[in-house]
Amino acid sequence: MFTLKVAFRNISRQRKRSFLLAGAIAFGMLVITIINALTGGLVGNIRENFSHALxxxxxxxxxxxxxxxxxxxxxxxxxxxxxxxxxxxxxxxxxxxxxxxxxxxxxxxxxxxxxxxxxxxxxxxxxxxxxxxxxxxxxxxxxxxxxxxxxxxxxxxxxxxxxxxxxxxxxxxxxxxxxxxxxxxxxxxxxxxxxxxxxxxxxxxxxxxxxxxxxxxxxxxxxxxxxxxxxxxxxxxxxxxxxxxxxxxxxxxxxxxxxxxxxxxxxxxxxxxxxxxxxxxxxxNINQIMEPVELAVGVLNRVGLVIFIILLLVTMVGITNTFRMILLERTREIGTMRAFGMHKSQVQQIFLWEAVLLGLVGCAAGLALSGLTILVVGNWPLNVDPSLQFFLQQGRITFRLSLNDLILNLVLVVLTSLLAAYWPARAAARLSPIKALSSHT
Amino acid sequence: MKKALLIITAALLLLCLVPAVQAEDLSHIRAILEKIDAQSRFEGTDFSAVLTLIVEDPEEGIEKLVVRQFRRDDGERYLLLIQEPVTQKGQGYLLEGDNLWFYDPSSRQFAHTSLKETFQDSDVRNADFGSSSYASSYEVEGYFDGMLGNFEVYIIDLKAVDDTVPFPYATIWVTKDTNLVLKAEEYSLTRRLMRSALFPKYAKVGEAIIPVQMVFLDELVEGKKTQVSLSEISVAEIPDHVFTKAYIERVNR
Incomplete structure (x- = not known):
């Protein structure tokens, strides 16, 4: 609990940096959530419109x-x-x-x-x-x-x-x-x-x-x-x-x-x-007619997932670099904490908690942004070509996000954040308190 | 009583005789149909020509199509290659027996089509490019004598032999002396006139006699008609490879 508190304080201390990191994660989350929800909505609308049409x-x-x-x-x-x-x-x-x-x-x-x-x-x-x-x-x-x-x-x-x-x-x-x-x-x-x-x-x-x-x-x-x-x-x-x-x-x-x-x-x-x-x-039945549509949507979802993973990898590099910088910035601080009896594992935990918190905040922001986007776009009446009306519901784009997709995306974000922070966290934990205290940074 | 019996017997005899007379007359007309079909066929020779189609559509305007036709009735084969307009140049129709293929050079693919279909949104049907088949497709319902312009003609009402013939009913105007179809009307199953065809000019090509000018009128869509004229007519032998898919692909390269 103590490590979590410290991690939270550290994030709050460097607001601008945390905002940028969480922002990158939020952007990835926004993209994947919109894609998932859009394809889910498309399938639902096509199914419903097919039923009416046929x-x-x-x-x-x-x-x-x-x-x-x-x-x-x-x-x-x-x-x-x-x-x-x-x-x-x-x-x-x-x-x-x-x-x-x-x-x-x-x-x-x-x-x-x-x-x-x-x-x-x-x-x-x-x-x-x-x-x-x-x-x-x-x-x-x-x-x-x-x-x-x-x-x-x-x-x-x-x-x-x-x-x-x-x-x-x-x-x-x-x-x-x-x-x-x-x-x-x-x-x-x-x-x-x-x-x-x-x-x-x-x-x-x-x-x-x-x-x-x-x-x-x-x-x-x-x-x-x-x-x-x-x-x-x-x-x-x-x-x-x-x-x-x-x-x-x-x-x-x-x-x-x-x-x-x-x-x-x-x-x-x-x-x-x-x-x-x-x-x-x-x-x-309608499911057989929907099979190729769902197949196409599945491809779209997979493409979205690949984009999301690429975004996460880029963010991961950013997180690793940031945490290496944090490590340099906090060397004396780590030394002090270690001198006052903090264990190696606790130092590592502080870094990892920071990554997890950043990931979760990014996810929350991404979800909030996607919710806002969905709300705006979903209520926008579209006067598009009649052939495209098949993908809409009463002239509007609808979004449906499955809980499974949401959990998968959250887990992916948290895992990549943890992975990105792991090596800087290990390096921080391995710092010798004496060397750290004598550091000029 | 005797008088009444006599009248009934006479009437019955007359009734028996009438169908016999009609049957005899219809067989004569059936023979005419066979002659029409026979003289429209190129037996032992090939046929090629350039067809110019002027399609008048009240919605689309006037369009000119130029088509080169190669035809071999032995084996029911023909090849139609569109030369004009430029946008459709290279498109082709290849008939091999019962199979008709349409080739589109933009997609480089052949698609199966039907003889019943209209040719390039004109009033000409793909079947019109082959020999006629009145005798095998229709039975004679009746006929009467008439005049079409200065020509003495038989006006023959035809009924399709089965429900696979595209037009269930037709009426043709055939010259008495030369067995040439000058006019044809085709009707739907509900006996509504769908298309009229006029054949004002014929030419003897080899052993066959074929119309070299044709006018097809869509009787359902007001003002829609297609005029067809033939030029560069030849009965020279056409190489076998012309009637192949590979040939259509090759001329498009």
Whole structure:
């Protein structure tokens, strides 16, 4: 305790020097904390935005062969699926059955490609409740079969007004050209903050254009009540939907992420397709989609850690030099203390405590600074490119710092500070009291 | 009673005869489709030409594309090399049977594409650069006689034989005397007119007769059309190595 007190007094004595040393440590701590918190926030936001954009946490698609040997994506009404939905009803917050297409929407001489979801408006009251109508009314979509809800930017690109008719040009599941007419029912605020901008039409109408039956669909998306059980939930559906004799597929994430042009997903395998009967289901979950993203974020975190370690090494050199200077400055003082009965180990402890205290003060300052930065940046609304909105939450950068990262950073700082002060501390402890007292410094 | 029976019998006989007459007429039309396909093919010779495409887009304006085409119908092969505009120079399309590859010199990579796709955002489809295949892709729904300008034509309604044919319905205007398609209309599955094609000028090249001027009209987007004209036409033999990926890469070096 005595050594700690002396160490504290020594630090307080040389405020300017201590401030500079702790400042260097604080800067390193600030950088690593911001990187950790930023990547943590990014992952969280991407996960959340993916869920909103894709309409769920667990996604089921079905594939089957048609008469001409083409693989087409569709899910027919299936008792097995209905039974699974019923059995797991308590774990499902909501589910949607949707079809989708990426058609050209045409009005006069203008056209734009836009994602279109075919939804059952009578079942998707949550969707209707979440859309912010800027013009028109959503009531029409429940009545007119070919009514469309358009995101405002798409409507502006086409120059269309509510009540007018636009054309939808797409390909059927077998690749034939098809054209339909859509009556614009309403404009809604774009949902690009979720990374995807989609128009909505009746599933039955989109199905008729795609060549699907009125009760068929292409995706079953489910929001689970608890994200922690999403893996087990996925497994239940995957196993429950396996056909007799069908081997479970090793699911691969369908999102590619690259860092510096290097893809982070494994090299895709050559798919060997053997014809099968009936529908084969593919059950994916948000974690699989997030895998490459988390991999990329992991790389970023590791880069941040390397930068942090480099900063710590530079600081370490600074601490060692400073403590060697302190040793020279305090030689007579050390001699006096030793003459009054202080042990070698106590002298060493004073030096080490000083290093630890400097490290801790630096960490505290770094954390406080990063907290302040996070507070300011996190509340700054960003009006960035829509594609970047995917990384944000309601237009703001969010930060999430895990306790593990925080502890790791603290331990690293304290250890490097101790290591840096170790040799000067040992040299101080080994000083002969007589020589030290006769020193002129 | 007897009179009524007689009328019914006569009516039934007439009903039986009508499909037979139609079947006979349609087989004649089917033969015309086969002739159209046959005369659009270069059998035993190669074909090369320079294609000039003028693409008019109400949004993008007018763009000129110059493309050199090498074609060998034996093996369903063609190579299209873009020469103009400078920004797209070197891009190429290589057809090998059912596989169509697109080469981009900026990335130096080949990407798989489809014959159904439009060529460089024009109204021409990649399939339009090969020989026609009306007889194998369509069955005749009906036809009638008509006039197109000064030409006597058959106006033939076609229906795709299966759901893999990109345009499920089509109507063609074919000259009675020479079996040349002067006009074609292509329809969607919902029977909406999607594209019209006009072939005002033909030329005999080797044994084949091919259109040397074409106009493609996008019937969905107002004011969008593409005019195609052929020049520097040749039926000289083309070396085999031209129809290879290595050749496209080499001409870009």
């Amino acid at each position: 309409g769920g946490h667990v996604f089921i698609t079905g594939r089957e062969f048609n008469e001409r040997g083409q693989v087409i994506t569709k899910i027919r009404p299936d008792e097995r699926l209905d039974q699974l939905l019923e059995e797991n009803a308590d774990r499902i917050q909501a589910f949607t059955k949707r079809s989708q297409a990426l058609p050209s929407l045409i009005f006069g001489s203008k056209q734009t490609m836009h994602l279109v979801y075919g939804v059952d408006f009578h079942e998707e009251d949550k969707l209707l409740g979440s859309l912010v109508v800027t013009q028109g009314s959503l009531d029409q979509v429940l009545q007119a079969e070919n009514a469309v809800i358009l995101p405002l930017p798409a409507a502006e690109r086409l120059g269309v007004e509510v009540g007018e008719t636009i054309l939808i040009k797409l390909e059927t599941l077998t690749g034939q050209h098809n054209v339909g007419e859509l009556v614009v029912a309403a404009f809604v605020e774009d949902q690009e903050q979720f990374g995807l901008s989609a128009a909505y039409v009746s599933r039955a109408y989109l199905n008729s254009l795609l060549g699907l039956g009125p009760h068929e669909y292409q995706m079953l998306n489910m929001f689970v009540t608890d994200l922690d059980v999403v893996e087990e939930f996925t497994r239940t559906f995957r196993e429950g939907l396996l056909m007799p004799g069908e081997e479970q597929e090793e699911e691969e994430p369908n999102v590619t992420v690259s860092v510096g042009g290097v893809p982070l997903e494994p090299v895709p395998r050559q798919e060997r397709i053997t014809r099968w009967e009936g529908t084969r289901y593919r059950v994916m």
